[in-house]
Amino acid sequence: MRNRIVIKLIISIVFVFFSNIAYSQTEFDDFFISKTLRLDYHNAGNADTSMIFFERLKEEPFWGGSKVNLIDKFAYGDYMLSVFDSISNKLIYSRGYSTLFLEWQTTKEAKKINKSFYETVIMPYPKKTIRIELSIRDKKNKFTTIFKLDVNPDNYFIVAENTPRLKYHKIVNSGMSNKKLDIVIISEGYKKSEMKKFLADSERLTDSLFSFSPFKENKDKFNVWIVEAPSINSGTDIPGHDIWKETVLNSNFFTFDSERYLTTKDIKTTRNIAAVVPYDQIYILVNTAKYGGGAIYNHYNLSCSDHALAHFVFVHELGHGFASLADEYYTSDVSYNDYYDLTVEPYQANITTLVDFDKKWKSMLDKNTPVPTPTTKKYIDKLGVFEGGGYLAKGIYRPKFNCLMKSFSTNEFCPVCKKAIIEMIKFYTE
Numbered sequence: 001m002r003n004r005i006v007i008k009l010i011i012s013i014v015f016v017f018f019s020n021i022a023y024s025q026t027e028f029d030d031f032f033i034s035k036t037l038r039l040d041y042h043n044a045g046n047a048d049t050s051m052i053f054f055e056r057l058k059e060e061p062f063w064g065g066s067k068v069n070l071i072d073k074f075a076y077g078d079y080m081l082s083v084f085d086s087i088s089n090k091l092i093y094s095r096g097y098s099t100l101f102l103e104w105q106t107t108k109e110a111k112k113i114n115k116s117f118y119e120t121v122i123m124p125y126p127k128k129t130i131r132i133e134l135s136i137r138d139k140k141n142k143f144t145t146i147f148k149l150d151v152n153p154d155n156y157f158i159v160a161e162n163t164p165r166l167k168y169h170k171i172v173n174s175g176m177s178n179k180k181l182d183i184v185i186i187s188e189g190y191k192k193s194e195m196k197k198f199l200a201d202s203e204r205l206t207d208s209l210f211s212f213s214p215f216k217e218n219k220d221k222f223n224v225w226i227v228e229a230p231s232i233n234s235g236t237d238i239p240g241h242d243i244w245k246e247t248v249l250n251s252n253f254f255t256f257d258s259e260r261y262l263t264t265k266d267i268k269t270t271r272n273i274a275a276v277v278p279y280d281q282i283y284i285l286v287n288t289a290k291y292g293g294g295a296i297y298n299h300y301n302l303s304c305s306d307h308a309l310a311h312f313v314f315v316h317e318l319g320h321g322f323a324s325l326a327d328e329y330y331t332s333d334v335s336y337n338d339y340y341d342l343t344v345e346p347y348q349a350n351i352t353t354l355v356d357f358d359k360k361w362k363s364m365l366d367k368n369t370p371v372p373t374p375t376t377k378k379y380i381d382k383l384g385v386f387e388g389g390g391y392l393a394k395g396i397y398r399p400k401f402n403c404l405m406k407s408f409s410t411n412e413f414c415p416v417c418k419k420a421i422i423e424m425i426k427f428y429t430e
């Protein structure tokens, strides 16, 4: 009798498990085909206002994302892309993301001039008419819709060109892209004659990525592709030193006057090149020995290739770009002013203003650990609530004295960052 109940239970668990997957996969097949639809637009404005201007829609050859987890469950990022079925009004795809424009809005320059940034979002290619909505998070963490577009997939203006023919290799192969987390590494500032170096640099940094926990334990959930996009010159722009290089993705140091902040505004070319392979995360590897990097959540990651700390930069930036983790440091110079509002709980998993700490790592804390936690020897290796983080010495708290999101004097992410990374890996691969 007991066995029977157990067997019945197992059958029903198995049924629920598989029926869930089957249901979601059916959802994908009901609404989408295995290609990508890309929306390109301009985000323009200044410190106080922004407007979205439509540019174009583009069809890309692969869909590298999950076919099961279509709806964002994290609500990280400053913006949210939502896709609705036009007839039923049902939400069929969503994804949080951030932008370089929003970072720029917090700089001094944004108080003086208007500027425009090219932006892109991607979604699986629809079978039927959809409505795309972009929303922005306000200061109080509420999303407001700022752009709506109805898209008929038969519209003949959907661009089906601009995916270049470039050489690519799969340097980590764990299986089908829809069930794995695919990182595409694009060469930036490598001449045609330097592609062997690009391959060696990519392999070195990828090996290093999978030496850090929790990437180490989850290597079998990743595919890593590299795309050889040659540049005319070697290196990248260093405007503060009057160094200018002709490179395929137009990257530069000194973003927003921060010397080490390495980014590109050319997301259009970046996405065109990434589309050569199926991907979830874009990694731009910049051929330089100068220290620097940058990453924006679900937008792109950049790292220098040859600095002695490049392997740390590589994994740290992925923490931002892939898992939306905040910087836990507060002593280095940044260009942002009032990046975090201390009266609001930030959305990033690894910092808190203590406004709504219940939603953060409170349940992971030892009940004897004081909040805030003193930086004494007793707590230095413990999970706590340490003041200083998110570019501010006061009012923002981080989970551990040290973490790869704070400094490179440790080899480890703190337990809160680890948990956030693991949850994100699962979201892409379960």
Ligand SMILES: [Zn+2]
Pocket: 328, 350, 399, 400, 403, 404, 405, 413, 414, 415, 416, 417, 418
């Ligand atoms: Zn951390």
